[in-house]
Amino acid sequence: xxxxxxxxxxxxxxxxxxxxxxxxxxxxxxxxxxxxxxxxxxxxxxxxxxxxxxxxxxxxxxxxxxxxxxxxxxxxxxxxxxxxxxxxxxxxxxxxxxxxxxxxxxxxxxxxxxxxxxxxxxxxxxxxxxxxxxxxxxxxxxxxxxxxxxxxxxxxxxxxxxxxxxxxxxxxxxxxxxxxxxxxxxxxxxxxxxxxxx
Numbered sequence: 001x002x003x004x005x006x007x008x009x010x011x012x013x014x015x016x017x018x019x020x021x022x023x024x025x026x027x028x029x030x031x032x033x034x035x036x037x038x039x040x041x042x043x044x045x046x047x048x049x050x051x052x053x054x055x056x057x058x059x060x061x062x063x064x065x066x067x068x069x070x071x072x073x074x075x076x077x078x079x080x081x082x083x084x085x086x087x088x089x090x091x092x093x094x095x096x097x098x099x100x101x102x103x104x105x106x107x108x109x110x111x112x113x114x115x116x117x118x119x120x121x122x123x124x125x126x127x128x129x130x131x132x133x134x135x136x137x138x139x140x141x142x143x144x145x146x147x148x149x150x151x152x153x154x155x156x157x158x159x160x161x162x163x164x165x166x167x168x169x170x171x172x173x174x175x176x177x178x179x180x181x182x183x184x185x186x187x188x189x190x191x192x193x194x195x196x197x198x
Contacts, residue, residue, distance in 0.1 A: 039066040040171070042133040044189075045073065046181040055110045060198050061164050062119060062185055064130070064138050071166040074108040074117055074138075076158060076190060077198040083161065088116065089149050092142065096149035103148070104195075108160030117163055118144055121156035121191065135187050156191035 045061040056075070063073040085103030089096045108117055118139045119132075126144060129137040147153030166174075174180055189198060 040071065040182055041066045042136070042185050043182045044185055045171075046183065048179055048181060051179045056164070060189075061109070062132075062136075062190065064119075064132050066171065068168060070168050071171045073164050074106070074119060074158070074160050075164060076106065076119070076160075077195050078107040079104045079195055080107050080161065085149070085159065088145070088159070092145065094142075094146050094149045097151045100149050100151065103159060106158055106160035108162040109164030111163050111165040113162035115162065116140055116145065117160045118148070119158040119160070119190065120144070120154040121187065122154060133185060136185060136190070156187070158190065 040063045043063050045059075045063060047056050047059045047061075051057055058077075059075045060077045061073045061075050063071055065072045083105045084101060085096070085105060086101030088094075088105060089100065120137055120139065121135060124131065124137050126139060126141065128141045128144070129139050131137050144153060145159070148157060148159070171180075175182070
């Protein structure tokens with residue numbers, strides 16, 4: 001795993017060259033006949049039973065950004081069986097409070113698997129926070145990870161390695177092909193529901 005120091009050239013929030021965000025403009029998960037774009041930022045993607053891709057089979061993905069340039073999100077119901085919070089904190093030489101070594105690390109998706117992404121609730125004090133909804137943000141800074149390790153960060157969070165990404169119109173096509181269902185992101189599901197129940 002590369003450290004933050006080793007990844008100074010790592011992509012920022014334009015990792016997929018995403019531009020401006022837009023509000024959701026879709027009903028019943030169908031493309032509008034007039035071809036007006038719809039966007040799914042702040043939505044859950046629920047994999048349909050027939051979705052065979054092993055990277056996404058039976059997954060729930062939180063869409064963090066979606067524009068005409070593509071979409072970006074994190075899978076929120078797959079926990080790594082080989083990496084824990086302790087592995088990340090030790091690798092990055094971050095001191096942590098007792099218990100923080102047991103923080104689970106999620107498999108966020110098959111893209112940028114060396115990157116650490118953090119979905120979290122309030123507080124949103126850091127300028128590096130990328131707002132998804134009024135109650136949910138994303139960060140990928142060493143400062144946020146250090147705050148969590150020390151017990152001074154957000155009370156609600158998910159730490160993930162990797163992310164999910166779609167190119168222009170790719171996600172729209174997959175939805176049209178009935179690969180996904182969508183619904184609004186619920187904070188309770190993200191942070192208070194057991195992983196196996198998501």
